[in-house]
Amino acid sequence: MSQDLPAIVTGPLSPAQQTSLINIVRRAARTEILPRFRGLSTGQIATKSGPHDLVTEADTAAEAMIARGLARMFPGATIIGEEAAATDPSLRGKAAEAELAFIIDPVDGTWNFAHGLGAFGVILAATRYGRPVFGLIYDPLADDYVIADESGPARHVTATGRDTRLTMSGGGPVAQLDGYVHINHMAKPAQRLLAPLLPEFARTGALRCSAHEYRMAALGHTDFILSGTLNPWDHAAGVLICQRAGGVAKMLDGADYTIAREEGYLLSAANEATWDAVARVLAPLQEAAPAAG
Structure with missing residues (x-):
């Protein structure tokens, strides 16, 4: 990651920056998440607020890796992850007030992940003063993602590179x-x-x-x-x-x-x-x- 990027990016994240964010998330999934899927021992799974609120070694290791990459790219940004916020709840308020904050859910769907179900993903958001301006939802098993920023359409990008604009359902009665x-x-x-x-x-x-x-x-x-x-x-x-x-x-x-x-x-x-x-x-x-x- 470049050391020459400004501490705070005041405009929309550039396509190159978004690609770098995707690569950070993808590397964390390949390095820290997928090798542990269906391979966790009971000692690698812990509870937080209750028996259904789980954290695994994959959560903590992936969050740390993504946070390190973000800090190198955006040294002036506020960076919080779900697991860090569980330890220090004040981080949430700091992110809401920050000019630029990145918010990490390293393994969303941890209960599914810990029980061997494939419905889990990595979520990364950027906010400005609490308002979302960038969102990435990555599926490690499919190696694809949905993505959007504040100025363009939402898109679905597959592992083969097919890039499709997204449209919500038509609703109805x-x-x-x-x-x-x-x-x-x-x-x-x-x-x-x-x-x-x-x-x-x-x-x-x-x-x-x-x-x-x-x-x-x-x-x-x-x-x-x-x-x-x-x-x-x-x-x-x-x-x-x-x-x-x-x-x-x-x-x-x-x-x-x-x-x-x-x-x-x-x-x-x-x-x-x-x-x-x-x-x-x-x-x-x-x-x-x-x-x-």
């Missing part, structure tokens, strides 16, 4: 909509309000992996995503990618999404009409706190 709903990450009162609403939709579920949920939405394969846990490493990249694919992603109360928001419900949907229709169904949620204790 509520009864025909498919969505991902993170009900199990919500507080019990919110779950009790939300559960009776879900039959209004054609189908709802969750993949235990924001990377693949946002990827599916951006590829037009699902109509909406609802989350009440606002970890920026899960959402910053996906929000921007969905928006640049023609979708609408904002808080259920109508506010714009920024990584400074720590409470509330984040709804991403295929288009404005679909967002409005889903939000009307979900309006009772506003009565309950979203995050589980």
Whole structure:
């Protein structure tokens, strides 16, 4: 990586810089993630906030490698990863206030990864004063990615180099909509309000992996995503990618999404009409706190 890049990049990331970011993520996946997939011992898996909140050696090693590469490219930027933020929660606030911040989820879908399921990915986002300006979601097994920046369309790039512009689904009547709903990450009162609403939709579920949920939405394969846990490493990249694919992603109360928001419900949907229709169904949620204790 070049040592001549400015400490803070004030404009959009250049194509060359984006290519370098892709290469950093790809190298970390090949070096630290894929060799450990389906090869972890019990001693290489630990819990954080609870039995379903896992961290593995792949998470910590990949995060450290990506962070080192970012620091060399952008020495003045704020860099946080999910695992570093678990140790020092103040990093999240620093990133929200930073002129340029990079946010790393080294293995999104760690529960899947630790149990040998292939639905995991690497997420990298860049933000300016909390607003997403670059998003990358990389699938190590397929060696492909979805990507967007603040000025261009969202794209899907395959391992063979095919580069396709992304478009969200066309949406439709509520009864025909498919969505991902993170009900199990919500507080019990919110779950009790939300559960009776879900039959209004054609189908709802969750993949235990924001990377693949946002990827599916951006590829037009699902109509909406609802989350009440606002970890920026899960959402910053996906929000921007969905928006640049023609979708609408904002808080259920109508506010714009920024990584400074720590409470509330984040709804991403295929288009404005679909967002409005889903939000009307979900309006009772506003009565309950979203995050589980």
